[in-house]
Amino acid sequence: MKVIISYPPLDSDKGTPLLGQNRQFQWFSDPTYIYPIVPAAAATLLHRHNYQVIWNDAIALGWKYNKFLEFISLERPDIIVMETKTPVVSEHWRITKELKALGDDNWQPKIVLMGDHVTALPKETMANSEVDYLITGGNYDTSLLSLCEHLKKDTPLAPGIWYREDGKVKNSGQFRLTGDLDKLPFIDRELTNWRLYSEKNGNFRRLPGTYIMAARDCWWGRCSFCSWTTLYPGEEWQVRSPKNVLDEIGELINKYGVKEIMDDSGTFPVGKWLREFCQGMIERGYNKQVQLDCNMRLGVLKQDDWNLMAKAGFRFILLGLESANQSTLDRLNKNLKVEQITDGVRMAKKAGLSPHITVMVGYPWENMADTQNTIELAKKLFKKGWVDTLQATIVIPYPGTPLYQQCEENGWLKTKKWEEFDMRAPVMSTKTTDEEIRQLTQELYRSFVTPSFFLRKVLSIRGLDDIKFFWRAGRAVVGHLTDFKA
Ligand code: SF4
Incomplete structure (x- = not known):
């Protein structure tokens, strides 16, 4: 199963968005990039469980939107995961629709959104977008692994995941932050392109x-x-x-x-x-x-x-x-x-x-x-x-x-x-x-x-x-x- 963890380009004359790993969203004239640690932990954990993972921070890469769409069409991932936040959530609804439209008879990507906004207002995003899954709570890594295992092996979903079934919106219960962080692997820095974030940070x-x-x-x-x-x-x-x-x-x-x-x-x-x-x-x-x-x-x-x-x-x-x-x-x-x-x-x-x-x-x-x-x-x-x-x-x-x-x-x-x-x-x-x-x-x-x-x-x-x-x-x-x- 191929999973792309992505920050799609958000073209705006307001500047460059500081979205990942950020508690207070801001557009910056002089871009600064913070290493999105928890999504990087998710990429690492999936990779360790033999999923094919591609790290695609198109914002930090400075990609244009068309290049991003071409990349997705070429890679044809099973799952695309995006972190979102309040000021750009409606942009992510639009991008979700456009990603879905790329699909064909043989390939249709599942879209997953995660972040504080969808944790607070999951029903809103399920109603206003074509997203397939929402991860609520901050343990993106263990939650995403649970979702992938569910899709691959039909194992039960961890609490906190929203999905659609028979035309209805459902969820697997309230998220819990359990688990021993010491048992997680150290972040795979090469997999998650750590050099992208190693210098452009004030x-x-x-x-x-x-x-x-x-x-x-x-x-x-x-x-x-x-x-x-x-x-x-x-x-x-x-x-x-x-x-x-x-x-x-x-x-x-x-x-x-x-x-x-x-x-x-x-x-x-x-x-x-x-x-x-x-x-x-x-x-x-x-x-x-x-x-x-x-x-x-x-x-x-x-x-x-x-x-x-x-x-x-x-x-x-x-x-x-x-x-x-x-x-x-x-x-x-x-x-x-x-x-x-x-x-x-x-x-x-x-x-x-x-x-x-x-x-x-x-x-x-x-x-x-x-x-x-x-x-x-x-x-x-x-x-x-x-x-x-x-x-x-x-x-x-x-x-x-x-x-x-x-x-x-x-x-x-x-x-x-x-x-x-x-x-x-x-x-x-x-x-x-x-x-x-x-x-x-x-x-x-x-x-x-x-x-x-x-x-x-x-x-x-x-x-x-x-x-x-x-x-x-x-x-x-x-x-x-x-x-x-x-
Ligand atoms: S809750 Fe903690 S991290 Fe958040 S503003 Fe207060 S002290 Fe800072």
């Missing part, structure tokens, strides 16, 4: 870089806006053992010559797990061979933890600040105090790490002064030198999240056209105008451009890799300014 300072995932997805998993809590509810958190993750890092260093690794778990594990992992990095000497990056929550780690992480080879730490207003943090169920923000980034920086913060604007309950307060805090942290980089995004209530539910209850949504949920403009009614939000966001990016910032960067240059990194990072900032232009 986060990597050392090249080539790649991604791993120690956990699915975040041990907190309860923030009301977080789209991936739809795929991975916090109470069903799954984590690999430190040894298993270390073994994969060893393989990446020794087999692929990787110099930087981003762990893309929603939040990296903490406590005893983190200490054991860091000790392992030091004992195995990996801390001298590779730099690590990860997502972390503020308000959890003490100075000793940050110091140990730095010693273990961590460099770039992404931290969600979200808002400088306590009432907003509480509404978001962020479980964070404003004062923990400053303490956290200060400690991380003191340990020698490179903190990156994300802030969000466009909350329906925040007024201009509240938004300004957040922007001012971000600027202050940046000016103090406690954060190295920052990112501002417009908060989007994706279906399936508690925030979306609140929008429905309070009549906050200005639109239900899914293509507008792409972070270019607010989709919730706000007390600030769209123009004010755009200006504030641009102002934040412009605050980078200070003489002391450039001086700090120049002083931190240690070699050619650093110069190349700052060149790429500079282009990304200019790109972000363009992304938020009216």
Whole structure:
């Protein structure tokens, strides 16, 4: 059985979509590509079970749509699997129809969609498209294997798969995130064309870089806006053992010559797990061979933890600040105090790490002064030198999240056209105008451009890799300014 896991081209004058492995969809003027780790795990698992698998990220390959259709016609796969997200789901309905139309008397591909949007609203996609199957929940790998085995051997379907039977839409029950992640094979990097993602990513300072995932997805998993809590509810958190993750890092260093690794778990594990992992990095000497990056929550780690992480080879730490207003943090169920923000980034920086913060604007309950307060805090942290980089995004209530539910209850949504949920403009009614939000966001990016910032960067240059990194990072900032232009 031949399976193609694909990201079809999405031609748009908005830019290049950042779709795979992304919690908040965005079109980028200066494309960045994130390794879609869970779909890559699915490709690997199917391959291990003797399915013929083709990895086809036509977005990262820069293909035109016609080339993609020709490729599918030539390969004639039994199954085409696509990851989708709210702003492009209707595009995927159209593409599904066009893929089906390629079929003939001897060949008709089955189409499978997966992702947070179809997990939240499966009936909608079954009703509005010709899709054959939906995978709900975030374990794309084990779910897809179950579906293929079902089609090949008529074994029972794992829970969480939607299908059609006798003209009716049915499903195999509510998905469950069970299974031992340590038992899964390490991602087959060659099969999934890892080089496509090893350089065009602004986060990597050392090249080539790649991604791993120690956990699915975040041990907190309860923030009301977080789209991936739809795929991975916090109470069903799954984590690999430190040894298993270390073994994969060893393989990446020794087999692929990787110099930087981003762990893309929603939040990296903490406590005893983190200490054991860091000790392992030091004992195995990996801390001298590779730099690590990860997502972390503020308000959890003490100075000793940050110091140990730095010693273990961590460099770039992404931290969600979200808002400088306590009432907003509480509404978001962020479980964070404003004062923990400053303490956290200060400690991380003191340990020698490179903190990156994300802030969000466009909350329906925040007024201009509240938004300004957040922007001012971000600027202050940046000016103090406690954060190295920052990112501002417009908060989007994706279906399936508690925030979306609140929008429905309070009549906050200005639109239900899914293509507008792409972070270019607010989709919730706000007390600030769209123009004010755009200006504030641009102002934040412009605050980078200070003489002391450039001086700090120049002083931190240690070699050619650093110069190349700052060149790429500079282009990304200019790109972000363009992304938020009216
Ligand atoms: S801490 Fe981050 S990954 Fe975890 S639920 Fe909140 S936003 Fe999502």
